[in-house]
Amino acid sequence: MAKGSASVGTARNRVRFLGSARSGTADAWAIRVTSVMLVPLSIAFVSVVLSLLGKDHAAVRAELGHPIPAILMLFFILATVFHMKLGMQSIIDDYVHDMHLKEWSLIANLVFSISIGLACVYAMLKLSFA
Amino acid sequence: MARVETDVSGVEKRRPLSPHLQIYRPMLTMVMSIAHRITGAALYFGTLLLAWFLIAAAIGGSTFELAANCFNSIPGRVILFGFTWALIHHFLGGIRHIIWDTGHGFEPKEREWLTQATLYGGIALTAAVWVIAYLIQ
Numbered sequence: 001m002a003k004g005s006a007s008v009g010t011a012r013n014r015v016r017f018l019g020s021a022r023s024g025t026a027d028a029w030a031i032r033v034t035s036v037m038l039v040p041l042s043i044a045f046v047s048v049v050l051s052l053l054g055k056d057h058a059a060v061r062a063e064l065g066h067p068i069p070a071i072l073m074l075f076f077i078l079a080t081v082f083h084m085k086l087g088m089q090s091i092i093d094d095y096v097h098d099m100h101l102k103e104w105s106l107i108a109n110l111v112f113s114i115s116i117g118l119a120c121v122y123a124m125l126k127l128s129f130a
Numbered sequence: 131m132a133r134v135e136t137d138v139s140g141v142e143k144r145r146p147l148s149p150h151l152q153i154y155r156p157m158l159t160m161v162m163s164i165a166h167r168i169t170g171a172a173l174y175f176g177t178l179l180l181a182w183f184l185i186a187a188a189i190g191g192s193t194f195e196l197a198a199n200c201f202n203s204i205p206g207r208v209i210l211f212g213f214t215w216a217l218i219h220h221f222l223g224g225i226r227h228i229i230w231d232t233g234h235g236f237e238p239k240e241r242e243w244l245t246q247a248t249l250y251g252g253i254a255l256t257a258a259v260w261v262i263a264y265l266i267q
Contacts, residue, residue: 032231035224042221046214046259054267057194060187077180084174091171116177123184130188 027086034083041076048073064127074124081117085109158245166223169216176213214259219252 048069052060063069088109096102137143154160179201186197200206226244229235235244 032228036228039221039225039228042217046217050259050263050266053263057187057190057198060194061190064184064187080177084170084177087170088174091167116181119181120177120184123181123188126188127184 027089031083031086031090034079034086037079038076038083041072041079044072045076061127064124067128070124070128074121077117077120077124081113081120084116085113088113158249159241162223162245162248166220166227169220169223172216173213173220176216179209179213211256211260215252215256218255218259219248222248222251222255 048063051069052063055063064073089106092102092105092109096105151160183197183201186194201210226235226248229244230241235241
């Protein structure tokens with residue numbers, strides 16, 4: 001009886017877009033995997049930024065266009081974009097209760113994260129190859 | 131989610147609510163959990179600074195000069211200092227969460243130590259990075 005009514009409730013809530021979306025475990029795992037990656041990558045990022053201090057444009061180009069800092073920066077950017085998208089998504093899921101506002105917020109989060117990722121990757125590739 | 135539900139006769143159902151933040155005495159672990167989320171959100175928007183800098187470096191010329199001058203100005207340095215602290219604080223908080231995810235560090239003394247290490251370590255490391263920055267500049 002209890003089992004039966006629970007499954008009816010879940011089916012109704014699923015129609016109303018309430019209840020589990022069943023992607024939570026993958027997201028929770030991905031935010032942890034990217035956080036582990038970001039431990040060494042953040043150290044690399046801070047080191048690269050420190051090495052740019054006081055340099056003129058030609059020297060900055062040369063440094064960021066060198067394969068090792070460039071690949072580290074690209075790796076850092078990609079891990080960051082995935083991590084920040086998932087982090088902001090959990091903030092939205094926790095605090096935004098209005099369904100439409102929540103959906104628009106999730107779309108805005110995706111657009112912002114992809115834009116940051118594309119802008120940074122494009123700039124890094126241009127610094128390396130242009 | 132605070133949905134108002136009614137029963138068949140239209141009478142509002144008052145469901146018991148679990149106690150929320152305002153019930154509890156603030157503790158360091160709680161405050162640091164909130165700080166982890168706030169620094170994460172700040173870093174989220176802080177990535178705009180990285181994107182701006184990289185695009186300016188890719189374009190070069192006066193675009194790069196403008197970005198470099200903004201980051202070099204006093205307000206620019208204050209913002210970058212805040213960015214550095216948020217990054218390092220969130221970095222150490224993340225390591226604390228990785229340790230907790232493995233099931234370690236939950237004893238009262240251990241979790242208090244980890245939390246204080248995040249707080250003071252974040253401040254100390256931020257200062258260290260900026261000392262290095264001023265030395266090599």
